[in-house]
Structure formats: C-alpha cells, structure tokens
Amino acid sequence: MCRFFLRAIECGPLLLSIFVHGTVLFHKARNSLQCELQLHNVGLNLSH
16 A cells, blocks of 8 residues: 555656646647637638
C-alpha cells in the first residue's frame, strides 16, 4: 500500500501535466474551430 502511494506521488505530477496539457489543447482546438466557423459564416454572408 505504501509503495503504491509513493508511486502515485511520483506519477501524479506527470498525469496532472498531461491532463492540463490535454485540456489546454482541447480549448485551443475548440476556439480555433469556433473562429473557423465564424469566418465560414462571414464568407457565406459575403458571397450572397
């Protein structure tokens, strides 16, 4: 049990950084997607 706990402490920061990195990437991707959709809508409005 103690060894598992130490292992969790060692791996914790790594998992946390992966999680944070993934979350940041997800938000960036979502924001860029929204920007592309807005540009697409503007393009449609201009073409009409």
